[in-house]
Every structure is written in C-alpha cells, then in structure tokens.
Amino acid sequence: MKLWGGRFRKEENKLMEDFNSSLHVDRRMYLEDISGSVAHVNMLTQCSILTREEGEKIREGLLSILQDIESGALALEGEYEDIHSFVESHLIQRIGDTGKKLHTARSRNDQVAVDIRLYARRKASDVLAAVEELQESLKTKAEENPSIMPGYTHLQRAQVVTMKHHLLAYAQMLERDKKRIRNAMEILDESPLGCGALAGTTHLIDREITARELNFAKPVDNFIDGVSDRDYLLELMADFSIIMMHLSRLSEELILWSSQEFKFIEIDDAYATGSSIMPQKKNPDAAELIRGKSGRVYGSLVSLLTTMKGLPLAYNKDMQEDKEAFFNALDTTIACLQIMAKMIASMKVLHKNMESAVKKGFLNATELADYLVKKGVAFRDAHSIVGSIVIYCEDHHKGIEDLSLEELQSFEEKIDQDLYEYIDYHNILNKGTKVALKQ
Numbered sequence: 001m002k003l004w005g006g007r008f009r010k011e012e013n014k015l016m017e018d019f020n021s022s023l024h025v026d027r028r029m030y031l032e033d034i035s036g037s038v039a040h041v042n043m044l045t046q047c048s049i050l051t052r053e054e055g056e057k058i059r060e061g062l063l064s065i066l067q068d069i070e071s072g073a074l075a076l077e078g079e080y081e082d083i084h085s086f087v088e089s090h091l092i093q094r095i096g097d098t099g100k101k102l103h104t105a106r107s108r109n110d111q112v113a114v115d116i117r118l119y120a121r122r123k124a125s126d127v128l129a130a131v132e133e134l135q136e137s138l139k140t141k142a143e144e145n146p147s148i149m150p151g152y153t154h155l156q157r158a159q160v161v162t163m164k165h166h167l168l169a170y171a172q173m174l175e176r177d178k179k180r181i182r183n184a185m186e187i188l189d190e191s192p193l194g195c196g197a198l199a200g201t202t203h204l205i206d207r208e209i210t211a212r213e214l215n216f217a218k219p220v221d222n223f224i225d226g227v228s229d230r231d232y233l234l235e236l237m238a239d240f241s242i243i244m245m246h247l248s249r250l251s252e253e254l255i256l257w258s259s260q261e262f263k264f265i266e267i268d269d270a271y272a273t274g275s276s277i278m279p280q281k282k283n284p285d286a287a288e289l290i291r292g293k294s295g296r297v298y299g300s301l302v303s304l305l306t307t308m309k310g311l312p313l314a315y316n317k318d319m320q321e322d323k324e325a326f327f328n329a330l331d332t333t334i335a336c337l338q339i340m341a342k343m344i345a346s347m348k349v350l351h352k353n354m355e356s357a358v359k360k361g362f363l364n365a366t367e368l369a370d371y372l373v374k375k376g377v378a379f380r381d382a383h384s385i386v387g388s389i390v391i392y393c394e395d396h397h398k399g400i401e402d403l404s405l406e407e408l409q410s411f412e413e414k415i416d417q418d419l420y421e422y423i424d425y426h427n428i429l430n431k432g433t434k435v436a437l438k439q
C-alpha cells in the first residue's frame, strides 16, 4: 500500500505509521484530490505522455472511486498514509497497472498544494454565504427595531442611538470581512499543479491546461514557491479570526443585554440553556460559546504561523499540520456565523426597557450643550454649564428634562422654553446628522 516502499529494507514501525498518517484529517478533500487527478490525467493525455486509452481508463477509475465515496460504498478509512495514497491505491486495485501511471510528472507536494487550494476556495465561498446570512438577519432585525436605546462609550451611557443603527454597525463589519475573504480568494487563485516535488519535471507537461481545467486564473510563477507556501491559508485564517472577533463582540453585547441588569433583549429559548441547580436560570450559552470559540480560531492561526515560520524551502512534513488548523478554524467560523444568524433572527428586543434606560443616563446632556451653542454660548463654556446642571440633577434625582425653566435659567439665562423640544430623546434623532441613526 506504500507509494514509496521501493527504497526501504524494513517495514515502517506501526506507531510511526499512525503518527505519520493524515487520512483522518485530509479525507475531506477527496473531491479536490480526485478533480486534481482527473485534470492532471487529461493534461498528460493532451501532451501525449499517456495514450488516450490509458487516460480514459484512469479517468473512469477515478470517477468510479468518487461515486463510491459519495454513495457510501467506499469508506474513507484504512491504513493509508493520506487521501492521495488512498485514492491512488484504490485506483490501482480497480484498474490494475495502468493506475500506476497516474502519478507521472507529479509529486504529492504539488498534489496536496492543489487540493488544499481548491478546498480552501470552495469553503471560502461557504463562509461568504454564512456571513451574508448573518448580515440579512441583522438587517431584518434592525429594520424591525428603529427604537431608541442608550449608546455607550466605556460602557457608560453616552448618547441616544437606535437598536437599528447599533445592529447595522455589525453588518458593516461583516461587509469588510467579506471583502477580506474575496481578496484572499483572489490571491490564492493560482494553480501549483505541475511544480512537481519542487523542481518541475523533465516531461514536457502543460500547466496552463490543468490551471484552466481547475478554474485557476493561471499557474503559479515559481515551482519552489508553489509547493512550499501556505500563506493563502494563513490569510483566510486571519480573516476568520477577524470575523470571530466581531462575533465575539456581538456575543458580549447579547450576553450583557440579556442580563437582568440591562434587559434590552430576550434570547429565544431555542438558543439558551438552563442550570442544573438554579431553576430560574436562562443562560445565553450560544453567545458565550461563540465568544469562547474565538480563542480556538485565533489559536489555529497562531499555530500555523508558528509551524511555518522556521521552515526552509521547499516542502517539509511539518506542513501537513496546516490542514487540521485550517479545518478547525473554518468549521468553527461557519458554525458560529450560522448560530449567530439564528440567534439574532429569533431574539426579542424589549423597547420599553431600552427607553427607560435612555431616560436615566443624562443621554441628552450633549444636546443641551449643543442647544446652548445655538444660543451663542461657546462650546467649552456650554460643556461646563451642563456639567453643573448634571450635578444638580444627580443631587435632586431628576433628569435634565424634569427641571423647571426657572431651575435651568439659574444656570444660564439664555435657556428658553424651546429647550424642552430640543432635548426630547425622540426629537434628538431628527436633528443634524443624527437622522442617520434612524435610516
């Protein structure tokens, strides 16, 4: 079953065999491995390195393996070193000696590089779709909730905003996340097939043919680079890490907002869990898990960065570690995006509680200062006057809008009856650039 047994006098140690095997990880690339092989064989035939009959036989063998894997008739297991050995061994079993010609003018180094690029490209599209699904759910929830809420800085009540504008902030972050992923997809869009182990081949193959058949923009320019670089995986994992950072911030807010202290939202039962001892508890587990799993995705990125950093050119077996890290980051990111989309779509926004929170935090203090500026007071003076008014309000347990005109005028004579309209929490959003908070 070994692809490379010829040069060895002894059997491989069993522990070593298990240690070396990556089939349990790389088997998920079976489709890419077979597509890459089919493209390679088609090219070998077109370049007259294989006869038409040989090419046809190998192609049919490969496609029958694909069919059987997909139908479940052929399980992706056994004592194979990796998915490449699995497919090639089964091919030889099925079609005999002609199967031994598949690997002509190819190395597992360019083979694995093309597999992981194809796989990463396909899965990056799935991530884009999952990001879009979350954006849709944020936008719908935003449209349904133009209601006012406190906006925060330093987690202290700052100014009036709307739930709509707040949720749309996340939709914007995700828009940039998509751009980053598309950019990574564009950068990885070069075919390494034909680089060989690191130095090309003495056969006159045509790398343009395989690049075209596998839908790559072009073949890579440099053989050594083509088999030894994994920066496209790192770039995608960096993008996934940024997505997870965004999801983690959103999770943190959902956790805060669903607490008794905030009570701005209620997470749907379907995305919460209870406590085994405290009967009253409803915990925001989905949000906590997403926040927690951001660590796993960052960890995968750092793990592969560390694996790659000291490697001499070209291929080194260390690089087999790329897949576990990449798959882990990928699966986690997609799962978190999907759960978050559903959690947002099903959560209930508690408008009344948000509105009463708005009324408690002097969220119209900045607008009072703006009002004074309109009446001719310099902003820095206005800031100081409002500061004194806030101290007075705190001492008397009142909001600014609860003060009488006489009380207000004792701080600044220029304050008039029209002040009340100006600092009304709902009216605030009709003034200046703040209209954007409602749009």
Ligand code: ARG
Residues within 6 Å of the ligand: 022, 026, 081, 082, 108, 109, 112, 315, 317, 319, 320, 321
């Ligand atoms: N399983 C290997 C990997 O993922 C495939 C390439 C093996 N190449 C080699 N020269 N041993 O990296």
